[in-house]
Amino acid sequence: MEGRINPINEVKNVPLGEPKAGRFVQIGTRKTTGVDEAVMQHELHVKEGAKPIRQKKRNFGNERSQVIQEEVQRLLKLGYIQEVHYLEWISNVVLVPKTGGKWCMCVDFTDLNKACPKDSHLLPRIDLLESASKLKIYGVKLNPKKCLFGVEGGKFLGYLVTQRGIKANPDKIRAIQEMREPQTIKEVQQLTGRMAALNRFISQAGDRGLPFFRILRNIKNFQWTEECHRAFQELKSYLARPPLLSKPEPREPLLLYLATSAAVASAVLAKDNKGAHLPVYYTSHMFQAAEGRYNTVEKLVLARRITILKVRPEGRIQETNVVGHSHSESWMDEIRGYLETGNLPGDKGEARG
DSSP states (O other): OOSOOOOOSSEEEEEOOSSSOOOOEEEEOOOOOOOOOTTOOOOOOOOOOOOOOOOOOOOOOOOHHHHHHHHHHHHHTTTTTTOOOOOSSSSOOOEOOOTOOEEEEEEEHHHHHTTTTSSSSSOOOOHHHHHHHHHHHHHHHOOOOGOOOOSSEEETEEEOSSOOOOOOOOOHHHHHHHHOOOHHHHHHHHHHHHHHTTTGGGGHHHHHHHHHHHHHHTTTTTTOOOHHHHHHHHHHHTTSSSOOOOOOOOTTOOEEEEEEESEEEEEEEHHHHHHEEEEEEEEEEEEOGGGGGOHHHHHHHHHHHHHHHHGGSSSOOEEEEEEEEEOOOOTTTTHHHHHHHHOOOOSHHHHOO
16 A cells, blocks of 8 residues: 555544554544444334424523534534424423533433333343443444443442442432422422432332422412421431442342332332341332222232332342331221220220221
8 A cells, every 4th residue: 555544534643652652543533433223223103193392492501502512513523413404393402410510412302202102111121241242242332431440439320339338429419408498380390300319219208208299289379388398308307318228139038118108108128137127229109099099908019019110120139028017097907906905996986886
């Protein structure tokens, strides 16, 4: 081959290091080629008859507008997006702060998602080694800044992972701790959304958030009550010392504690560590419609089913011992109390009944 090759794209010099110090190799800056369509394609299946929605344009400050323009130009240059002149759907972009201080540009596809059918299956359990192997086979590259190996702890998927266990992300806790008491429906929605991000760390999250969800059921008559005030302060107090979640070992038997009330079913999955029961995962579920009319046993069964469905994608449960408890009263409670203690109710009418 005669002469030098003149690249048509931009290149950068990468030092070779020892023992060839001072020498460089030129690598094209446009390394991202995408995934071959023969490997993966994605199509939207919009429901028949769905009306296209054009969102009203949102305005951003100068700094954020500059970030958006730079990201759009980058995606255009890479060929990931293309300009469309005749639009049916229009969705706004949203800037989300990254942990490193930079911005991540997303798109608000809320309206489009509503027009598409929901998946009827759970997300599969993702194995890290299996995923890495597939990425290598198909040439998919990862961002080195987001990859970390051989460390004792760090932020991973929004959590603080250490040798001792899993901690909640301090930034997500701080977002609630620094909130003022909600004064509008939108602020209540922000609060419940931030609670949802910490659900697995909050014991009886449904009961703690019940006053807030009652407000959202009657959005036309916003009223921040004394009950809401107490629940808000108790939530902040709880998050001041959030629990450390433990990691279960493979095939280790676990304990599942269940509790139900009139409106909520709560559960905690725990492991036995020399007599001390350490939390692994908290779940909570607010009863919908007919679920609230279930009897105590049915509510406990529902709580168990919901917990298993939520936890199974995290890891396979081999054996679980269930411990149930109900806060709700039923007509059998006093009969059960008489059989256990021999004491009749204080009300003679109830005793005769």
